[in-house]
Amino acid sequence: DVQLQASGGGLVHAGGSLRLSCQASGFRFDWAFIGWFRQAPGKEREGVSVIRTSDGYVYGADSVKGRFTISSDSASHRVYLQMNSLKPEDTAVYYCAVALDDLTGGWRNWRAYPYWGQGTQVTVSS
Numbered sequence: 001d002v003q004l005q006a007s008g009g010g011l012v013h014a015g016g017s018l019r020l021s022c023q024a025s026g027f028r029f030d031w032a033f034i035g036w037f038r039q040a041p042g043k044e045r046e047g048v049s050v051i052r053t054s055d056g057y058v059y060g061a062d063s064v065k066g067r068f069t070i071s072s073d074s075a076s077h078r079v080y081l082q083m084n085s086l087k088p089e090d091t092a093v094y095y096c097a098v099a100l101d102d103l104t105g106g107w108r109n110w111r112a113y114p115y116w117g118q119g120t121q122v123t124v125s126s
Contacts, residue, residue, distance in 0.1 A: 002026040009120030022096030038092035047108040059107040
């Protein structure tokens with residue numbers, strides 16, 4: 001079974017940093033799209049960053065470019081999201097997700113990802 005375990009969220013002041021981790025299992029790690037989505041209260045789930053593990057290609061939202069970096073470790077089957085220069089508008093529940101086939105509708109389409117982790121809360125205070 002595909003399993004995703006997200007961790008690393010917390011409370012941080014604006015300008016601070018956090019690193020999220022997603023432990024993955026149950027699928028071929030080096031042939032997947034794995035990444036992070038977030039959902040703030042009252043807002044739609046949005047794509048943050050996704051990595052194509054076959055070649056390391058990265059997709060990322062404009063709102064986080066230059067601040068967030070996604071990476072993967074094939075030895076440990078983990079995907080990380082390093083978040084720097086955090087802003088209050090980054091506050092959300094962050095979810096790890098994986099798709100094993102082509103991404104119908106593009107990387108931002110959260111419905112293209114059939115497997116999800118439990119979410120981890122990130123709160124950025126001003």
